[in-house]
Amino acid sequence: xxxxxxxxxxxxxxxxxxxxxxxxxxxxxxxxxxxxxxxxxxxxxxxxxxxxxxxxxxxxxxxxxxxxxxxxxxxxxxxxxxxxxxxxxxxxxxxxxxxxxxxxxxxxxxxxxxxxxxxxxxxxxxxxxxxxxxxxxxxxxxxxxxxxxxxxxxxxxxxxxxxxxxxxxxxxxxxxxxxxxxxxxxxxxxxxxxxxxxxxxxxxxxxxxxxxxxxxxxxxxxxxxxxxxxxxxxxxxxxxxxxxxxxxxxxxxxxxxxxxxxxxxxxxxxxxxxxxxxxxxxxxxxxxxxxxxxxxxxxxxxxxxxxxxxxxxxxxxxxxxxxxxxxxxxxxxxxxxxxxxxxxxxxxxxxxxxxxxxxxxxxxxxxxxxxxxxxxxxxxxxxxxxxxxxxxxxxxxxxxxxxxxxxxxxxxxxxxxxxxxx
Amino acid sequence: xxxxxxxxxxxxxxxxxxxxxxxxxxxxxxxxxxxxxxxxxxxxxxxxxxxxxxxxxxxxxxxxxxxxxxxxxxxxxxxxxxxxxxxxxxxxxxxxxxxxxxxxxxxxxxxxxxxxxxxxxxxxxxxxxxxxxxxxxxxxxxxxxxxxxxxxxxxxxxxxxxxxxxxxxxxxxxxxxxxxxxxxxxxxxxxxxxxxxxxxxxxxxxxxxxxxxxxxxxxxxxxxxxxxxxxxxxxxxxxxxxxxxxxxxxxxxxxxxxxxxxxxxxx
Numbered sequence: 001x002x003x004x005x006x007x008x009x010x011x012x013x014x015x016x017x018x019x020x021x022x023x024x025x026x027x028x029x030x031x032x033x034x035x036x037x038x039x040x041x042x043x044x045x046x047x048x049x050x051x052x053x054x055x056x057x058x059x060x061x062x063x064x065x066x067x068x069x070x071x072x073x074x075x076x077x078x079x080x081x082x083x084x085x086x087x088x089x090x091x092x093x094x095x096x097x098x099x100x101x102x103x104x105x106x107x108x109x110x111x112x113x114x115x116x117x118x119x120x121x122x123x124x125x126x127x128x129x130x131x132x133x134x135x136x137x138x139x140x141x142x143x144x145x146x147x148x149x150x151x152x153x154x155x156x157x158x159x160x161x162x163x164x165x166x167x168x169x170x171x172x173x174x175x176x177x178x179x180x181x182x183x184x185x186x187x188x189x190x191x192x193x194x195x196x197x198x199x200x201x202x203x204x205x206x207x208x209x210x211x212x213x214x215x216x217x218x219x220x221x222x223x224x225x226x227x228x229x230x231x232x233x234x235x236x237x238x239x240x241x242x243x244x245x246x247x248x249x250x251x252x253x254x255x256x257x258x259x260x261x262x263x264x265x266x267x268x269x270x271x272x273x274x275x276x277x278x279x280x281x282x283x284x285x286x287x288x289x290x291x292x293x294x295x296x297x298x299x300x301x302x303x304x305x306x307x308x309x310x311x312x313x314x315x316x317x318x319x320x321x322x323x324x325x326x327x328x329x330x331x332x333x334x335x336x337x338x339x340x341x342x343x344x345x346x347x348x349x350x351x352x353x354x355x356x357x358x359x360x361x362x363x364x365x366x367x368x369x370x371x372x373x374x375x376x377x378x379x380x381x382x383x384x385x386x387x388x389x390x391x392x393x394x395x396x397x398x399x400x401x402x403x404x405x406x407x408x409x410x411x412x413x414x415x416x417x418x419x420x421x422x
Numbered sequence: 423x424x425x426x427x428x429x430x431x432x433x434x435x436x437x438x439x440x441x442x443x444x445x446x447x448x449x450x451x452x453x454x455x456x457x458x459x460x461x462x463x464x465x466x467x468x469x470x471x472x473x474x475x476x477x478x479x480x481x482x483x484x485x486x487x488x489x490x491x492x493x494x495x496x497x498x499x500x501x502x503x504x505x506x507x508x509x510x511x512x513x514x515x516x517x518x519x520x521x522x523x524x525x526x527x528x529x530x531x532x533x534x535x536x537x538x539x540x541x542x543x544x545x546x547x548x549x550x551x552x553x554x555x556x557x558x559x560x561x562x563x564x565x566x567x568x569x570x571x572x573x574x575x576x577x578x579x580x581x582x583x584x585x586x587x588x589x590x591x592x593x594x595x596x597x598x599x600x601x602x603x604x605x606x607x608x609x610x611x612x613x614x615x616x617x618x619x620x621x622x623x624x625x626x627x628x629x630x631x632x633x634x635x636x637x638x639x640x641x642x643x644x645x646x647x648x649x650x651x652x653x654x655x656x657x658x659x660x661x662x663x664x665x666x667x668x669x670x671x672x673x674x675x676x677x678x679x680x681x682x683x684x685x686x687x688x689x
Contacts, residue, residue: 046672047638047665073665075640080556081563083640084616085571087667088449088517089601095671096453104570145570152569 040117040138046131048073048091057138060117062110074136079106079114090119094134098123104141104148116145180208182242188215191223193291194298195418197392201357201399201410203233210237211355211411212245218256221290224248226261227353227413228284228307228330237409240280243272248286258286258303262330262338266305269331281331283307285324285353289415298345298417303338305330308356308373310341311380313391315348315419319380321373322351348419350388352380357410358395361402371402388414423483425505429498430478433506434459435468441508442685443469443534445499447517447541448615450601451477454516458670461678466685469511471502475607489610492518492618496525503533510535512685517541517641517667518615520650524623536688537631538681541667542650543642544620552621555643561616568608624653631657632684634677636664658684 034041040057044050050072058065061077075083082105094100101120109115121136188196202209213227226248230240244265251264262284273280287302302310304324313319327339345351354376361371379398383391391414399406425431432452435442442462444455452470462468472479473495474488488494499522503511513534515523520542527534546554547561603611631654635647644661651659660680664673 079563080560081565081567084556084560084564085567087639087641088447089571091666092450092454092668092671093601095668096450096456105567148570 039140040136042074042136042138044074044134044136046123046134048075048134050074051133060109060115060138060140061107074134077107079108082106090121094121094123098125098131104145107138116141118144176208179238179242183209183212183238183245185214189217189223191215191217191289191291191415193293193296193417194223194289195388195416197388197414199392199396199399199410199412201406203357203407203409208235208238209233209409209411210241211357211409212241213353213411213413214245214249215413215415216249216252218252218288222256222288223290224252224256224261224286224288225353225413225415226284226286227355227411228282228305229355229357229409229411230282231280233409236278236280240269240273240282243268244282244284248284252286252288256288258288258301259338259340261286262303262305263336266330266333266336270334273331279332281329284330285310291417296347296417296420298349298415300343300345300351300415301340302342303327303340305336305338308354308359311352311354311377312343312345313350313352313380313384313386315346315385317381317384319377319384321377345415345417347417348385350384350386350391350414350416352391353411353413353415354395355409355411357406357408358399358412360408361399361410362405362407363402385419387418388416391416425501428474428480428483429471429502430480431502431505432470433467434470435463435466437467439466440685440689441467441469441506441511443471443499443503443508443511443513445513445515445519445523446472446476447515447519448611449517453477454668455670457674458514458678458681461674461682462685469502469506469508471498473498473611475611476603481604481607484604484607486606486610489607490614492522492525492614492620495519495522495611495614496529499523499526500530500533503530508533512536512538512688514538514540514681515542516670517543518618521618521620521623524620524627527629528623528626531628534629536629536684537627538634538684539631539650540634540670540677541636541639541642541647542633543646544624544650544653545618546616546641547619549619552649553643553645555640555646556616561612564616565609565612568605568612621649621653624650625655627654627657630684630688632680633657633659634662634669634680635659636662636666636669636673638665639667641667 035055037056040060041054042050042057043052050068053068075086078086090100090103099122103119105119106114106116118139118141119136121134123131124133124135126132184200188198196215198213210230210233215223215225218224230237247265247268248261251261269281283306285302285304285307287300290299304327306327306329309321309323311319312322322341322343324339324341328336359371359373359376363369363371383394392412395412399410444458446452446454451472455470459468474483509532511534513523520539521544523537527537543554546556547558548554633647633651635644651657662669662673662676666672669677
């Protein structure tokens with residue numbers, strides 16, 4: 001409010017009222033304010049002995065002035081935990097800083113009750129800088145502390161839940177790692193006279209995929225290999241993947257003929273999932289390879305159940321699909337027809353098996369522009385003559401280049417007759 | 423590992439003098455010795471450090487397992503002595519650090535040649551025929567007090583307070599930062615301190631030892647001071663006319679005089 005030398009006549013009445021109110025306020029002496037302030041006041045000697053205390057604080061404590069002044073030290077007003085905190089934190093900090101503010105403590109009240117308070121202290125120094133006394137204010141913190149305790153409880157509960165979630169997560173990851181090993185071979189076995197390479201991309205964050213491949217020996221001369229794609233993805237598909245992989249391995253040991261192995265798988269899947277309300281099937285290429293140690297050539301016999309045709313990359317820089325048209329999905333019908341094909345890999349030739357995650361990767365914004373068979377064939381021709389490892393590496397780079405366009409599981413398996421070393 | 427950085431080691435005083443290591447107790451950090459250092463600096467080489475989990479030590483070095491026993495803290499002390507290659511140093515430990523000094527002297531007798539125990543207590547909780555001054559629920563109450571007082575601590579401030587040994591000016595601006603500690607680490611130190619029982623370690627002390635007690639100390643009452651004095655063969659007991667648990671802050675002149683007198687007697 002801005003006063004001028006000339007009182008405004010219109011204001012005279014208001015002025016008188018506010019002067020009266022102001023005068024009443026001035027009746028509130030410093031002494032009265034000290035004693036009845038809405039907070040506790042306390043002055044102590046440097047050793048904590050209480051020299052002065054106001055009525056408000058005495059009321060909270062339920063103590064007589066005579067029992068406190070000169071007889072008690074500030075820590076005597078505190079609970080034992082508060083005393084410990086006072087000695088280890090409050091007092092040293094006050095000594096080092098000359099002041100300390102907003103410390104949460106509890107004072108003991110007559111009758112044994114406790115009262116949460118917030119305490120601030122400042123050291124008064126003499127002219128020579130020597131500490132003379134400590135002035136302390138004590139605020140009632142009952143409501144505030146109740147709220148803080150709620151927050152602390154919530155924080156603790158959240159912390160417990162987080163720890164539990166972390167433990168659960170670690171346990172599940174361990175279980176998952178074991179399960180993942182049942183889906184894919186950790187490494188391919190060495191095949192004499194053949195170079196192998198594989199790559200697996202999983203679209204599911206838990207790394208449980210619906211594509212599968214394997215290479216394993218069936219007798220002294222031959223190895224079996226397969227690669228396929230279970231419908232769907234994620235854990236449900238992975239369960240079928242595991243069944244499929246072990247069925248094919250067991251079937252091949254009994255009879256490594258490709259059509260026979262796929263027929264066994266067909267029967268197992270059909271029986272397991274027909275009528276379950278959750279029909280499951282897959283596409284697969286199953287084959288055997290037989291290296292000739294004399295010529296370095298590798299004879300391939302394979303059969304396909306509804307799977308995209310494999311590619312043959314020749315040492316001379318050409319590439320072709322090895323067609324297997326008309327083979328049926330594995331597991332849909334009680335008995336199924338599978339299409340066979342044979343080829344011979346000369347030194348420097350590579351057989352490439354893949355799942356449709358590769359050919360159906362999106363190269364544009366929508367589903368209309370997919371990578372496709374033609375692009376793959378051209379890509380294969382560009383890398384024909386390279387070793388299986390190099391071919392898989394080039395394809396891995398290609399897959400990485402698709403980025404978000406690659407939204408399905410993708411398996412790649414390359415088997416090659418090594419080129420003669422010069 | 424860089425121990426000097428991990429434990430925020432400070433070396434000051436007379437480089438030619440015998441070495442005195444000043445070790446802080448539970449609560450704050452090496453700043454607690456600010457009134458002691460000037461009294462020793464002329465004649466002694468003074469080494470200060472912060473235990474891992476306190477002051478400006480490296481929070482990344484904290485491990486709940488290691489610091490669940492006083493041995494973990496004793497290894498901190500020994501590793502600081504190793505890093506500086508100290509021989510026969512005087513270890514001045516306040517509060518729980520007095521007991522940590524006893525353990526450290528046992529672990530590395532060639533490093534520590536004498537002990538000054540400021541307001542020590544080998545056990546805080548009462549036991550059959552022993553009065554430490556506290557009950558187990560009292561200690562729980564202290565842990566609750568710790569929870570209610572983060573003393574300016576917040577996760578955002580943590581790197582400023584603890585991770586910038588090379589930029590101390592950052593911490594200076596923070597009120598209460600001398601006692602600011604990650605609440606989880608403070609809780610571990612509090613539990614380890616107040617639940618420890620080192621009474622049996624006292625009799626194994628083989629070095630000259632000064633026990634300093636205060637006339638009125640809630641945390642280490644006089645009967646505990648007497649217990650420590652009696653248990654350590656040949657120890658010297660001095661009762662300081664001081665109130666509270668930190669005589670080096672509340673009665674610095676008397677404390678410094680007692681320490682300096684003991685040190686002079688060793689030379």
